[in-house]
Amino acid sequence: MSTYVKNIIDKYNNDETRLMDILIDIQSEIGYIPNEAVEQISQSLNISIVDVEQTLTFYHFFSQKPIGDYVVYLNNSVVANMMGRSEVAKTFEEEVGCGFNNVSDDGKIGLYSTACIGMSDQEPAAIINGCVFTKLSPARVKDIVADMRAGKNVKEMFNEYGDGQNNSELIKSMVFNNIRKRGEVLFSDYENGAALKKVVTMTQDEVIEEVKTSYIRGRGGAGFPTGLKWDFCRKSEGEIRYLICNADEGEPGTFKERVILTELPKMLFEGMAIAGYALDAKNGVLYLRSEYTYLKDYLENIIQELRETNQLGENIAGKQGFDFDIRIQFGAGAYVCGEESALIESAEGKRGEPRNRPPFPVQKGYMQQPTVVNNAETLCSVVKILLKGADWYTMMGTRESSGTKLISVSGDCRYPGVYEIEWGLRIRDMLEMVGAEDIQAVQVGGPSGTCIGERSFKRTICYEDFPTGGSMMIIDNKRNLLKDVVKHFMDFFIEESCGSCVPCRALTVILKNKLQKILDGNGVMNDLTELKKWCNMMKQANRCGLGQTAANPILTTLENFPEEYEKLINKDIDFNSGFDLSAAVGESCEAVGRTPNL
Amino acid sequence: MSKPIVATTSLAGCFGCHMSLLDIDERILKLIELVEFNKSPIDDIKKFTKQCDIGLIEGGCCNSENVHVLKDFRKHCKILISFGECALMGGLPALRNGIPIKECLDEAYLNGPTVVNSNPDKILPNDDEIPMMLDKVYPCHEIVKIDYYLPGCPPRADLIWEALVALITGNELKLPYEVVKFD
Ligand SMILES: Cc1cc2nc3c(=O)[nH]c(=O)nc-3n(C[C@H](O)[C@H](O)[C@H](O)COP(=O)(O)O)c2cc1C
Numbered sequence A: 001m002s003t004y005v006k007n008i009i010d011k012y013n014n015d016e017t018r019l020m021d022i023l024i025d026i027q028s029e030i031g032y033i034p035n036e037a038v039e040q041i042s043q044s045l046n047i048s049i050v051d052v053e054q055t056l057t058f059y060h061f062f063s064q065k066p067i068g069d070y071v072v073y074l075n076n077s078v079v080a081n082m083m084g085r086s087e088v089a090k091t092f093e094e095e096v097g098c099g100f101n102n103v104s105d106d107g108k109i110g111l112y113s114t115a116c117i118g119m120s121d122q123e124p125a126a127i128i129n130g131c132v133f134t135k136l137s138p139a140r141v142k143d144i145v146a147d148m149r150a151g152k153n154v155k156e157m158f159n160e161y162g163d164g165q166n167n168s169e170l171i172k173s174m175v176f177n178n179i180r181k182r183g184e185v186l187f188s189d190y191e192n193g194a195a196l197k198k199v200v201t202m203t204q205d206e207v208i209e210e211v212k213t214s215y216i217r218g219r220g221g222a223g224f225p226t227g228l229k230w231d232f233c234r235k236s237e238g239e240i241r242y243l244i245c246n247a248d249e250g251e252p253g254t255f256k257e258r259v260i261l262t263e264l265p266k267m268l269f270e271g272m273a274i275a276g277y278a279l280d281a282k283n284g285v286l287y288l289r290s291e292y293t294y295l296k297d298y299l300e301n302i303i304q305e306l307r308e309t310n311q312l313g314e315n316i317a318g319k320q321g322f323d324f325d326i327r328i329q330f331g332a333g334a335y336v337c338g339e340e341s342a343l344i345e346s347a348e349g350k351r352g353e354p355r356n357r358p359p360f361p362v363q364k365g366y367m368q369q370p371t372v373v374n375n376a377e378t379l380c381s382v383v384k385i386l387l388k389g390a391d392w393y394t395m396m397g398t399r400e401s402s403g404t405k406l407i408s409v410s411g412d413c414r415y416p417g418v419y420e421i422e423w424g425l426r427i428r429d430m431l432e433m434v435g436a437e438d439i440q441a442v443q444v445g446g447p448s449g450t451c452i453g454e455r456s457f458k459r460t461i462c463y464e465d466f467p468t469g470g471s472m473m474i475i476d477n478k479r480n481l482l483k484d485v486v487k488h489f490m491d492f493f494i495e496e497s498c499g500s501c502v503p504c505r506a507l508t509v510i511l512k513n514k515l516q517k518i519l520d521g522n523g524v525m526n527d528l529t530e531l532k533k534w535c536n537m538m539k540q541a542n543r544c545g546l547g548q549t550a551a552n553p554i555l556t557t558l559e560n561f562p563e564e565y566e567k568l569i570n571k572d573i574d575f576n577s578g579f580d581l582s583a584a585v586g587e588s589c590e591a592v593g594r595t596p597n598l
Numbered sequence B: 001m002s003k004p005i006v007a008t009t010s011l012a013g014c015f016g017c018h019m020s021l022l023d024i025d026e027r028i029l030k031l032i033e034l035v036e037f038n039k040s041p042i043d044d045i046k047k048f049t050k051q052c053d054i055g056l057i058e059g060g061c062c063n064s065e066n067v068h069v070l071k072d073f074r075k076h077c078k079i080l081i082s083f084g085e086c087a088l089m090g091g092l093p094a095l096r097n098g099i100p101i102k103e104c105l106d107e108a109y110l111n112g113p114t115v116v117n118s119n120p121d122k123i124l125p126n127d128d129e130i131p132m133m134l135d136k137v138y139p140c141h142e143i144v145k146i147d148y149y150l151p152g153c154p155p156r157a158d159l160i161w162e163a164l165v166a167l168i169t170g171n172e173l174k175l176p177y178e179v180v181k182f183d
């Protein structure tokens, strides 16, 4: 038995629900998870090898073979590509001497692509051995590769740091916050612990009532009223209750959680403690995407500090019996783990496969107990709501959307970054605010959201009109919308589907192939009819939000940019399979050494 | 009115679908009364001699010849029907899809247990007379327009019979559960 694996397993008390942490630690310690470690885990945790392997193989950042002393994960999101990713990727390949998804011959450097890493405001960006590198250029890449060859520590490869806490001792990252607009709720004055002090003088019902009255709705995208969710959870039968903060932030184009975690972690943890108080939950879990591992020491340190100042731990804020503590659960690269039930599975050490509902998490969630999952922004807002009152809060925003919202703006504009806006802002005003010109489209809410054009710029950002988790990608007129954006989004969903539902697993591929056929100039009108029909099927026939929205890139562009499709369509024929005989026989003719005779 | 003309072919199939067609038993006599056959293995007419009404396709396309025959059928038949799993989805032959073609050929002609020592010159068939293999096995509708699909491996005789009769008579197709279930 290898001792380091044993030590890691011991650290988590042989607890199978901590399998994720065990795998994360092994991966970061030796760079991959060898078969012997899998066997050892299976014996120690008393679960089958297949149980270990199914978690292990589900996540993007786990590997079963060595992937390099330096592992480069270069973001491959739409925005990264818009900002010049391909040149950067090419330089990496030339300098390292291998293609992506490969390790250099000496085993030193591995090159991999990865989905959006939450840096859309400073692309092209990559994560190298857990450290974030932003605004990459070919010249910068040459230096980085030289440094890797010279065996430098990643932290020593740069000496300029971002603003705010990015520059603090425990982070020391080159990431910038890019907070462009400070609103009344989140980026306004904050006195740590004040809300908590007030809350402990209230009853749990009063807290929930205040949250209900503020009419705040979840900021994770689905927009479920937070007070109602808390109420449901508290009324559910269970031995114990849990609170989970969702900071998975997998939706391409969002990065607001990154800024919250960097600049407002105390507000977030205070919000979690308040929720813990209202729900009578003793344990909170912060589910954090692996891409933000660079914030780990910083956040753990703050949690410790809050314990020491009686804002976490036992008898919080002097209130007898108010016990609440937080642990951080990292993910390992899976967009679907942002879906609350998949997140719960993942936090229990399993594959991030969404559960069937009902039961809902508020009934049977983490460890089969009543659980509230809330987005980080939701929990931060709650702090201010309780401090300043629901009436103050509802004065901002619109009738059905109270308060403020963080939006993450990226793409073709002068000022990408995070903006705290009041709900009800018109898209056109937003575009002006962020310095966007010559705009072709705005992708509202990420790939799973809506792609809109000029005609819709008069609409407003709010639940009544355009609800959004906050991702705003701006696409100007020089982009090829279908090829550079829509097709890319389809690749994203194909990659990220957990594979449980047939339409989500297979129809995504079929839809993308059809789009490719149209892009190749082989489309006929019937292809558009079929696309529409099949896209609508995706809404009905999949278990979770990922599959239900995976056709949105095509569906919403068909609706809002029909001319982009129609100009590629041959209207004179009613059938064209796009089959190319000479291409189809090429491979076999080459294999046997003959010239195709067509 | 003259009788509708039917043509059939087996592409990358096992002839099981045609066997199933013959399985309509004594109804075959009725069929002869209802339709006239043109190009088909059933009457051994090798080339189309006239335009047909209905073409029945067994099997998908695994080589260039399949593609030519299928396109010829599309040209000569008003209605094309894919019948059987292989025509609809590629079927068993499509198991090779996803394996590089060189690997398939090496296994078939060089390394497979039945050939391993019998091809000392390591020849892979490459005569111009031989159809060229496609990169994968294609279902028919990925090559030409297909009008109807009859599922099954093979489709049941009753299904083939009912479908043909419905098409010829213009009556509604009866599809009881037993006819389209596959276990
Ligand atoms: C595929 C998918 C990904 C999601 N990703 C996130 C995410 O990264 N962060 C988040 O807060 N919610 C995400 N959600 C929504 C969560 O399921 C859940 O509704 C939310 O965390 C609840 O918190 P809220 O009520 O505070 O918004 C995602 C949903 C789906 C279907």
Ligand code: SF4
Pocket (backbone or CB within 6 Å): A336, A353, A354, A496, A497, A498, A499, A500, A501, A502, A504, A505, A542, A543, A544, A545, A546, A547, A548
């Ligand atoms: S819809 Fe997609 S991601 Fe969601 S459960 Fe089904 S297969 Fe998994």
Ligand code: SF4
Pocket (backbone or CB within 6 Å): B012, B013, B014, B015, B016, B017, B018, B058, B059, B083, B084, B085, B086, B087, B091, B092, B152, B153, B154, B155
């Ligand atoms: S569908 Fe079945 S019976 Fe028909 S050709 Fe294919 S394998 Fe043979």
